[in-house]
Amino acid sequence: MNRQERSVITLSHVTHVYGKTQALDDVSLEIPAGKMIGFIGPDGVGKSTLFGLVAGARKIQSGEIKVLGQDIGNDKKRKDLLPRIAYMPQGLGKNLYMDLTVFENLDFFARLFGQGKAEREARIKTLLKATGLDPFPDRPAGKLSGGMKQKLGLCCSLIHDPDLLILDEPTTGVDPLSRRQFWDLIRSIRKDRPQMSVLIATAYMEEAEGFDWLAAMNDGKILDTGTAEELKDKTGGGTLEEAFIALVDDGKQVKHEKLALPPYEDGHGEDPVIVTKNLTKKFGAFTAVNDVSVEIMPGEIFGFLGSNGCGKTTTMKMLTGLLPASEGEVKIFGKTPSNNDMEFRHRVGYMSQAFSLYSELTVWQNLELHAQLFHVPDDTIKPRIDELLRRFGLETHKDTLPSSLPLGVRQRLSLAVAVVHEPEMLILDEPTSGVDPVARDEFWKLLIDLSRNKKTTIFISTHFMNEGMRCDRITLMHEGNILACDAPDKLIADKGKKTLEEAFIAYMEEANAEKGAKPDSSAAGDITASVEDDKKTGALLALVQGTRRIAAYAMREAKELSRDRIREAFAFFGTMILMLVFGFGITFDVENITFAVLDQDKTPESRLYTQALEGSRYFTEKAPLIDHADMDHRLKSGQITLALDIPPGFGKDLLRQKSPEVAVWVDGAMPFRAETAGGYMQGLHYDFIGRLYEEYYGEQVALSPVSIEPRFLYNQGFKSAYAIVPSVIALMLLFIPSILAALSVVREKELGSITNLYVTPTSKFEFLLGKQIPYVAITMMNFLLLVLTAWLVFGVPVKGSFIALFIGAFLYAGCTTALGLFFSAFTGTQIAALAVTAIMTLLPAVQFSGLMQPVSTLEGVGAFIGRIYPTTHFITVAKGAFAKDLDFAELWPSLRALLISWPIILAAGIFFLKKQEA
């Protein structure tokens, strides 16, 4: 280890601000290398921000950060640094892809770091073995328990042998057994790679005690650093938790007393509030909750402890009536909860596991909305909210949006919302997950107050053993079964252990032993695969690795798509259905023009005139008109498009050669149709004159000195199908691919996996191109399907060069998917991406691309858009190839336009996409 790397990270004067909130305030710190480094402190003090900056996921606003001796603020250096850093963001499996299997997730990350096939497989094998995930390589990540997700996340982080591992609250929300296994794993990895530094943020003080070096943070500042012992000595605190509380604020130290739970007073023969008998819930073949029977008394705090996915949440949902039970029964307040029982809902407060308040409403607005919906009388709403704000310490956040609040504060808000209507019973699903110790104690004070003073029954699930100790009774749950249910002290005594955690682990191991499953963490010794690096060097290696990354994103996208049956089916057959509808439905043939006659003459001559219309295939006659009012009415209502008004005396005047005049009214509401109808009418009028001469004078007259012979090129029957089918193909290859491509990026933004772009050596180009490939492939398959439909169903074969058409479609698919990616760069939510893509493709494609009328006839903005929009060029290619029998050379100008557009649009997308979070 050279001198430079004595400290793995050096921060100097780092400041970071979100809007008005100061996340980091002039932080300067040297972090020693080769150690387990813990960051402790309440939520929202800037730990996650600091980690994001160090990992290169966030852009540095001010100050300088040196990671592994290099400046991470420098884009070029960062690119070299990223392969040496691994970052696991906060939240269970936040960087994983839930539709992908365990193996596929690992494989994806290995490819992002440009590893070859042999290397990948060797590494994945060792990692799976070491983490005990090897029995389930084919299980989708979404179906793993929380602990397993975190292990998988760790595997994904370790795939490239990083020198710096950054773990942001890796064990939050994970059961004690998994947590223990997780730390064992980290320790054995470190034994193997002692030079690796590990940076960890944690809410568990017991865990932090085991770290080599700690930094205590508060309010965007570093309070103190040193080993756990040093910190304890400095403050004179007995435990790290106490030491930390002392550090946070010396003045408050005295105020902070140990939380005391007044003993539960047995109800005097009261009926239990919650009774479940043999409660069971099955999802298909999977039993989520098995045979749960409990009785909970009024005012009792009843704890539910267990690993993730053990059925706690499902049980709670059955208690609230959100889920019906498969077997067994639930009685609450002596009644079975039903979906429609509004009275019941008034008496219950529920706080679900995930934060589920409206992130678009401020703290105050959220509280107000819930108070109103629970029908708290209007005049008491304000005092009630004020009181809650005060009690839950939310006054300063009153007008803030929840999304900008730290997790702990958000959880307090959730609880405030759950009690806003003073329910008799509270169901709280892991309310303190991710909340720091100080805030957690505050939270429990509120709960104890509610329980003992207001006799609110509290049903709570948690991972924290010290919280379990505060319950009157707890239930230990594992894989849908109750392992034990009693007062916490009694459970510990039963197993002869010292702490609840040990007792719980004992219960779990007992249950696992019965099933014969035991994760094998002993193999963790050999974590690093000794695989030779690629022999290639320099530019060639970079190229190979880049290609692998593109392939990684392409394959991942394709797999995800293939797992979503509905999306897949629509992507393939949606276009064909639309093509059928449009092929038959869109037509500019003006036919079936409805007309009616107001014949005020009623002579053979007037009838002769009418017959001219009746005989035309373009016109359809409706009942005769009675008078002008009728004519007006029927034109207005759209019942007829054309009205013919023959004046009285028409026949007489005609015979006297006095040139009578008929009046024709055409509904001008749809101009092009009106114009065509008018043209037809003119023709018929001349027809009539011709017939008139023939019948009355027996002579043929040439009305025109010339005859004009129209020659309809490319479409002899002058039928719309020939014109429409190629255009419809162009539309179909635009909307669906662009929307799918846009959503694929924005979805990652919304779900958080975009972090993988930020912290891996993936370039923006590789990311977008990788995303594009599967959608271009689908679009091409679509294209072939559509060409086949055009030929077989509509009888419109490709007359010209199929090769040119195929190449055109390929380039066009590149353009349309790139357009989607381009729009995704500006949008943060899927709904906005959908709206932007729909608006920005629908109008230009339908109106300005030559579908309705040639681009050359457009004006202004429309003409400009029409000229540059890729659809215009593809329509030219499609029409050329389908109808005009053109060959490759003749289509080249349009192909060239598409060939140029693709890289331009993609480059714009790359330009606007961010490689770091703000």
Added chain:
Amino acid sequence: MQRSVKNIYRLGIKELRSLYRDPVMLFMIIWAFSASIYIAGTSISHDLHNASIAIVDEDQSPLSLRIRSAFLPPYFKQPDIIAFQDIDEGMDLDKYSFVLVIPEEFEADVLRGRQPTLQVNLDATAVMIAGIGSGYIQNIVNDEISRFISNGPSTSQSPVDMRLRYAFNPNLSSKWFTSIMEVISNITMFVILLTGAALIREREHGTIEHLLVMPVTPIEIMLSKVWANGLVILTATAFCLWVMIEGVLQVPIAGSVPLFLLGTLLYLFFASALGIFLGTTARSMPQFGLLFIITILPMNLLSGGQTPLESQPEWLQHIMWFVPSTHFVSFAQAILYRGAGLDIVWPNFLAVSVVGLSLLTLSALAFRRSIAA
């Protein structure tokens, strides 16, 4: 009942607040009802406009020169004079929509009364323009020839005259048509998008579940979305009609705007019910996106707002009759262009309401089922 109304009102306020926090969405709504309408109204013309024409003049006579100079903007671009062998290339590459061929000895044949033939080549893949354009060309040529023969304006006495007038839009200005049809298609699009996507977002963020443990029924949740999003779109529509259509684009509105807004209100029930229906059917936003495109495109293109309904095959017309957007287009045209009153459009209103309410009921059932599962 009163509680229910209060709940619906308050949840609706929440919807409005949510929308207010989404700047991209707000911008899109404003864009869709202002700039987008303006672009559609001013850029597209359905009548013959700037059509590209080329003339092969093998006669080179005074008459052929006259005909050549008769093709004038704004209907036609300045004609290109090309050689006969260039016709195919010009047409193939979309350079010309029309090529008129004036044969040798044309003038002489006309004067001798031999009725010579003029050939008009049309690019029939541009169906709309080809049909209208050929009529224009015939009229222009005929006019010029008769003027040439009589050496003045045509005075030849016809046994019958026909006075052709276009009702409601005397100059057949297509601006009137395209701008209002654009409004209609944007109304449909945004209501479906707002309600449906808002629903999916609530589900993806888990807030729906949260609502359901409160004394709020699914119907109330649904109706709150209907009124709130409906209000936004209705306001945008009213603004668009008065400010954009009447003010900026100078399109005269024949009928009563309030009556049209009333009809729009009825239509909004349908559109938001459809949005909720799609939102409950789709399990994720990408799925919703696909469903959205698959429903919005046919509704947009086949309701009579873009292409004539009467020319569709009969089976499709029957299907489209059940789609309220068809009635929406129909009454929009009746009220806004033709000045129709309630006495005329009530059947459309009725049809929209009946289909809308049925779908709303269906959506409510689907919605309840989807959250029970």
